[in-house]
């Protein structure tokens with residue numbers, strides 16, 4: 001079985017990977033065997049490819065990439081009750097220790113023992129099949145495509161961020177960063193009830209895509225426009241109720257409270273490779289609430305439900321699809337950060 005393997009920094013190959021075949025021989029009583037259909041390329045996959053590490057997670061041995069996936073159930077363990085062979089599914093990539101304190105408290109995403117696909121030393125799923133727990137595998141309604149289902153993983157970050165923000169109907173939000181996570185956050189904020197969402201970025205093409213998603217999204221190009229000025233102008237000097245920081249840039253973090261209204265909430269989404277500072281005084285005079293998120297918890301079924309009902313449409317974010325045999329080229333294109341692309345996906349042979 002060929003897999004897409006990150007051999008080491010700057011080196012990926014499509015090749016047989018016997019260790020994973022052996023690992024997959026065992027199907028636990030509450031596990032599902034899944035034939036992969038579509039896998040999205042995530043910024044984290046690309047970062048491991050180009051940098052060989054993300055913070056404390058270092059690629060020391062060859063690792064299979066990919067964690068945004070959908071597929072079809074081909075085998076079920078003896079105690080599986082909610083899924084059957086032939087079901088179309090998407091999978092939550094992080095599996096915690098079911099007995100850990102974090103899991104028992106309902107915060108399984110921050111369980112220190114969580115095993116997350118394509119985070120060393122755990123292999124990802126750019127391979128023909130995988131074995132996954134029933135509890136982290138979700139059945140798709142007929143009207144949700146495999147491509148949309150492979151977007152549930154990034155969408156889950158946006159929905160988790162919107163949930164943490166405690167959005168109320170009619171709120172005004174600002175999303176800093178129009179990458180895939182920024183855009184799914186904007187869609188989640190609107191689905192959560194926001195009346196308007198500003199999306200700020202440097203890349204005009206990404207802002208065009210943002211603006212095309214909804215008439216309630218207002219793009220701000222930070223090259224030529226001042227975020228705080230625009231937000232204050234449109235809100236009678238009050239500011240936005242929620243700021244989502246989705247760039248990870250220290251510069252964005254430094255000014256994150258400026259456009260925020262008194263009593264508002266800032267959600268830090270962007271990954272921070274190094275410690276950053278923000279203006280605690282600006283937070284204090286607003287009594288700002290600051291939330292941090294790490295991936296997501298308990299939101300996959302909600303994401304699937306919103307894709308099915310049409311409350312959220314992720315299709316415009318999927319800008320290119322590659323065949324599995326073109327995976328290496330797909331990663332090289334993703335690594336070049338093409339300005340007109342949001343999400344690149346890979347389809348496995350069926």
Ligand SMILES: [Zn+2]
Pocket residue numbers: 042043044067068153154
């Ligand atoms: Zn991802």
